[in-house]
Amino acid sequence: MSPEPWQRLDTKAPAVAALVGAGIAISAGVPTAAGIAAGTSLRVALAWVLPPAVLIVITLALVEYVRLRRTQYRIGAERAELHTAIVVLHRRSLPRERIRSVDVTANPLQRMFGLVAVKIGTGEHADAGEGTLTLNPVGKVEAERLRELLRGGRSETDGTLAALDPAWIRYAPISFLVPALGLGAGGVVMQVAQWFTLEDELIGWIGDLFSGVPLLVVILVLAAILTVVGVIGSLGLFVEMWWNYRLDREPGTLRVRRGLLTTRSISVEERRLRGVDVVEPLGVRLAGAARVDAVATGLVKQKEDEKTDHKTLLPAAPKELADRIAAEVLREEVAPTAAAQLIPHPRAALGRRMRIGRSAMGSAGSIW
Template sequence: MTTPGSQHFAASRPDPAEPAPEWLPLDRRTIAASTVVAAGALAATAVPAGSGLLLGGVGLAWVLLWTIGGTILGAAATAVIETARLAVTRYRVDAHRIERRVRFLSSSTTSLSTGRVRNVEISADLVQRRMGIATVRLASGETDGSRLILGALDREVAEELRRHLVAERAATDASELVRLDPGWVRYAPASVMTPLFGLLGIGIVFQVADWFGAVPEMLEWIWDRIGDLPIPVIAAGVLVLALVVGTIASVALFVENWWNLRLEHHEDGSLELHRGLLVGRHTSFDGRRIRGVTLHEPPGFRLLGAARLDVVASGVGTGKDDEGKKKQSPALVPASPRAVSAGAAGTILGEPVPPVLRAHPPAARRRRLVRAGAVVVAVTGASLVPAVIWPWLWWVPAVALVLSAASAIWASLDNARGLGHEITGGVVALRKGSLMRRTDVLGRDGILGWNIRRSPLQRRAGLATLVATTAGGSGAFRLPDVGREQAPALWRTAGPVWDHLAEPPGSRRVVTNAAKSDTRPGKT
């Protein structure tokens, strides 16, 4: 009988007649772990729900029945579901494949070639760590990042499985690239998500109140205390409250996601990432599938001289894969001094990140200013409606005009300043955006091709939008409003398949002909 921690994975199967490895069960301790987590989540939800019921006039007995009884019932249901899941789920591993089989009303088998597994993540929440188990997530080398999840295995078995899948990488020497500095938490509130977190928190409070029909009473209570204040003061107070709540949420998420951060770099280019407070994660990235990195620099980060670093690799990215499973996170380094993120990026890429990028033509800035003017006209026109209906709101269009003009013009100019690119011997750097500014630094060996797009207005201005395609991340990296003279140098980085696009310098047809050609990667 197999006991936790005693499984060993076949190193080879030289004899084709040798029977396949036996199907192994998942660790039964995951039943207790999932039940405890579910009970804790339900208990945390029961506190505000019970308070709302009491404020709504519901009797104490009914409140206890709904809260305590609901928590017990939910935990019991979780235990039953987890028991059934473990009863029908098996997995096996040999030198060539790792498979997971689920047999219930029908049978389904998920299989990944061990040679195609590029990224391995071992995660364990607080309860799982106490019980000595962990969840294993595997991502293949395909662009869609096909996933296979084993939840959960004994911690030693999970680590043995990781070593089996990354045997060659695990044998190479590793150097530490980044270790968390607790002082980096000061950058967390500078994220563009901070005010959104605050508004979301306020919205959750109103949603919970709505469940118990207490919104009118809550609004009346609030209005009795602030109703005499001027509307601009009330708006400023709501914004400050949202920022305070958002700051608390941002700091909490930073600590949870990045505590105990340690990023290691192997000689073969592979990466090992350790992070997490309540949910510990150990992620391995195959160096053969790393195509580049991305530096994120929203306005708050730029003001503080910070940046966040993501990896561009096969099977890694945001969103979900073709099977509806969440892709592996590309995050490598949190918001930190830009020198730290850029230094780690340089080591991963094998050469420094270009410090200065080539600016795009003045026509790119004019296009953004025209768009800003259109936004100002639209916002001001919409704000005239309440002023016409209620004349005492005459000040609304004036305020809308000033605020929209200031924000739109700043954003357009900042966006234009951010546009840039640079080509070096080994990488191509592409930068764009203002509120969501990012610099994608792609290895030239990993660029499959370029798509070239031109709108009628871009053709008139002598500009084009170039999209680099690579087998990593989203697969497409867009660089808008490139000058006609700048475009050939960029698309030539894809290799000889694009040589037919080259024309003598100064030809006005060089980008236009590219736009008319079949721009799919690999087409000639």
């Protein structure tokens, strides 16, 4: 196969960057303008805020335009290549035979313009993303073409192993994320109040609202409110992450597609699959559910993907379904995770562990 001609990124990239700049300008400019207007007037506040906002939008769009003009890629018979030259020329090349994943993501702004980001990876633990090529953004049709090209032109699907069941959302509120989301929401409210210099007023309003109420009751009420907010947040997070979820088996590949606002398409090569992990956190286990993770080489999280779990094949779902999916992924009749009989340690082992623990604590105490 002869190499393709050099290709450019999608020309809509500067428009997306301009919208990102507008969002940054609004989020920073509104509280700043409110603070200035409180001491002077709205006209003075706008005179201070609008020029920097316009400058941010123009700068981001211009930088993206330069990046667009100075970036090109191509897929050859032996290598996938990406050249960028904004300030320093970078030439990155990956051997075709070492490419292990072609993942596709799209945030809400990119989806508005029909764009996606394509990440081509070798699965190596390389620094600074040296084991990946990121084409951001390209059109959806181009992304699918690249994916099929790098997979050898195979576009057929062997079958759908699992699809989203809306009933699975009931497992979201029993996650450890609930208290974290509740506390996070409370912190956001206080931060916004501080932006508008209303922090003292908010605290005073809460104090007046619970005037004469015992402190313990106040704490319990606030904890209940934050818990409700956390539950709502966990439900929203589940919908955003797992909307339109599908687990398909394609020739030699397991493909997970999911996401409401940010869509994701993640591929796991079956030849790199070493097993599965049926995970049952405490709350999920008490509800009779579990999730399924892939155990495979090459599932490397880059810094920009810390929020993207590349190994989850099935979200929290009934345990029977999790065991069935584990068996189908491994092409076995019975899931090893369901058939395995665990044997407890003998009592002598527990006694020995306790004696070693006491001895270690005694040694540590003698040092101090």
